[in-house]
Amino acid sequence: MSETLKILTIQDLSCYGQCSITVALPIISAFEIETAVIPSSVLSTHTSGFSDYTVRDLTHDLPGIREHWEKEGIYFDAIYTGYIGSVEQFKYIKEIIDSRLKKEGKVFVDPAMADNGEFYFGFDQDFADKMGEHCKLGDYILPNTTEACYILHKTWKPNFSHEEMLDMANELSDFTKKYVILKGDNHKKDELGMIVLDKDKPSDVETIYNKKIDYVSHGTGDVFASSFVGSILNGKSPSSASKIAGEFTKKAIEETIGDSNHTYGVKFEKVIPYIQDLLKSN
Secondary structure, X not given: OOOOOEEEEEEEEEOOOOOOHHHHHHHHHHOOOEEEEEEEXXXXXXXXXXXXXXXXXXXXXXXXXXXHHHHHOOOEEEEEEOOOOOOOHHXXXXXXXXXXXXXXXXXXXXXXXXXXXXXXXXXXXXXXHHHHHHHOOOOEEOOEHHHHHHHHOOOOOOOOOHHHHHHHHHHHHHHOOOEEEEEEXXXXXXXEEEEEEEOOOHHHOEEEEEEOOOOOOOOHHHHHHHHHHHHHOOOOOHHHHHHHHHHHHHHHHHHHOOOOOOOOOOOHHXXXXXXXXXXXXX
């Protein structure tokens, strides 16, 4: 019997609303990967579409968790970071990566901090600069165009040309050991694309497209990132993993369209049974 891979994901826990840990834990587990979590903060709901939500900052819990795991000899094959709750957490997360990641382990960074030209509540350019430094720890980084612009100190706009997207991906490759997956190539009318760039083989850059769906929802970036991570840890190439993640996210959106009571996320649970089919066909 082969050993089950273990991954740690560090991001916020929104008690209600489909995002972050409540998305990452079930999706990655469905890829047959043992998934541990460190909540960076606990919120009563996520921050989009809700008001007066509660927030509990868990920054100072991180060192104690690391110290306990060191005593227990707990290590991980991969570490995946998402929404990080404070600037101070970057230091503690690096200590966790340095201490608890196996020698050949992989680091995935989803720089979840902005979208549609704006920071999420509580973030600013100083945080983005720290996130850029954090991305240097990543074997894979998965920004959208807004996050890329803040990291690179560029002006965001709703539509970038394909050439501009390629330029951004190449600039971002300086922030990572290996791969950049830049989401949001929307220069085609009916398709939404992502740039997949290998820092060691920039001439092999690939653009992967999915059917564009006129629907905006919180949490789709987390759905994409989690299914990408699960695919990579199942041995898929970054190109294949991007295709799987794009298709899985698209299916989750399609399951949600038309339900006016479901505005706080996408129904990814409905499409979890497709995961094994997607792994086989890509």
